[in-house]
Amino acid sequence: xxxxxQINLGGLPFTxxxxxxxxxxxxxxxxxxxxxxxxxxxxxxxDIESRLAELFGQGxxxxxxxxxxxxxxxxxxxGQPEDLGASVSDDDEEVVHDRSRPxxxxxxxxxxxxxxxxxxxxxxRDPEDKVVSGVCSGLAAYFGTDxxxxxxxxxxAFFGAGIGLLPYIILWIIMPEARxxxxxxxxxxxxxxxxxxxxxxxxxxxxxxxxxxxxxxxxKRNGWQNPFYCNAKGxxxxxxxxxxxxxxxxxxxxxxxx
Amino acid sequence: MNxxxxxAQLRKGALELxxxxxIRQEEEAYPTDxxxxxxxxxxxxxxxxxxxxxSRLKVGGLLxxxxxxxxxxxxxxxxxxxxxxxxxxxxxxxxxxSLVDAVxxxxxxxxxxx
Numbered sequence: 106x107x108x109x110x111q112i113n114l115g116g117l118p119f120t121x122x123x124x125x126x127x128x129x130x131x132x133x134x135x136x137x138x139x140x141x142x143x144x145x146x147x148x149x150x151x152d153i154e155s156r157l158a159e160l161f162g163q164g165x166x167x168x169x170x171x172x173x174x175x176x177x178x179x180x181x182x183x184g185q186p187e188d189l190g191a192s193v194s195d196d197d198e199e200v201v202h203d204r205s206r207p208x209x210x211x212x213x214x215x216x217x218x219x220x221x222x223x224x225x226x227x228x229x230r231d232p233e234d235k236v237v238s239g240v241c242s243g244l245a246a247y248f249g250t251d252x253x254x255x256x257x258x259x260x261x262a263f264f265g266a267g268i269g270l271l272p273y274i275i276l277w278i279i280m281p282e283a284r285x286x287x288x289x290x291x292x293x294x295x296x297x298x299x300x301x302x303x304x305x306x307x308x309x310x311x312x313x314x315x316x317x318x319x320x321x322x323x324x325k326r327n328g329w330q331n332p333f334y335c336n337a338k339g340x341x342x343x344x345x346x347x348x349x350x351x352x353x354x355x356x357x358x359x360x361x362x363x
Numbered sequence: 364m365n366x367x368x369x370x371a372q373l374r375k376g377a378l379e380l381x382x383x384x385x386i387r388q389e390e391e392a393y394p395t396d397x398x399x400x401x402x403x404x405x406x407x408x409x410x411x412x413x414x415x416x417x418s419r420l421k422v423g424g425l426l427x428x429x430x431x432x433x434x435x436x437x438x439x440x441x442x443x444x445x446x447x448x449x450x451x452x453x454x455x456x457x458x459x460x461s462l463v464d465a466v467x468x469x470x471x472x473x474x475x476x477x
Binding site for chain 2: 116117136182183
């Protein structure tokens, strides 16, 4: 037994099974974000909706309710966003290139290509992998090396030659923090597309779940403490003790307080 | 090297020419009719490829469309060539001919060598 939902698709009324509706809604949302930003986005979507309506009209053959198999068949006919070929904006650029401003077209294309390569990495602090401020992990991401070596180099420069601290502080001031998922992808020079962003968001969501779970365990054991106080790895031993004076001192040592 | 990938690239390059030609033949073409013609000749794998292409050609000024009443369901969009689309298609077609000839000639010479 299932609920049904009445919808208007491409100007035609349809009765959808609840699951079928969820599938279609998800598909349209993914198409929508795939085409977003391309010229004629709204038009493409309305053309596709009309075609879907046509397919459901033929596919159900007199059955009055659209079910999940009808939706899967229609999606297979139209194709998943990933199957629709190369990036839409690329093609748009070719139109510009062919018509009036060839230089501009080529130039912007080149910049975009760089955006996906290692040249496109942005130097940012990584707050998810930090000992003090994330400068070292940001540098490591930028140069594509392991964070440990950058940390070792800074520690050696500080303790060995005594010059390490000043450049570190300057970098800390000038490097912006990678706050959003898009920032972190740019930091690693990964392509900014729908798949990579959703991957990143998914990753961050699991991180958050872990952190909250750790905190939950901790509450059971020790009573309430701010879950976001600990660092990203959720390691409990770095957390300040209950002694507030000592806690405040360590807190400022670690650079949480300016 | 993935042969399917290369084939898809070839199809994609030819698709614009074919879609414009179909629209010229039909004078006014409904996207679903274009899709059926393309499917007959196995030029598209998924229908979704056509809509962004039509939209792009329209934005580029090569196509426009008119709404026509339909006997079954809501009004339909019929695409047709603009004058600049007509010129574009002629040019595209002649460069396609010379490309095909060039490819034929080259590959013929290659097979003689073997």
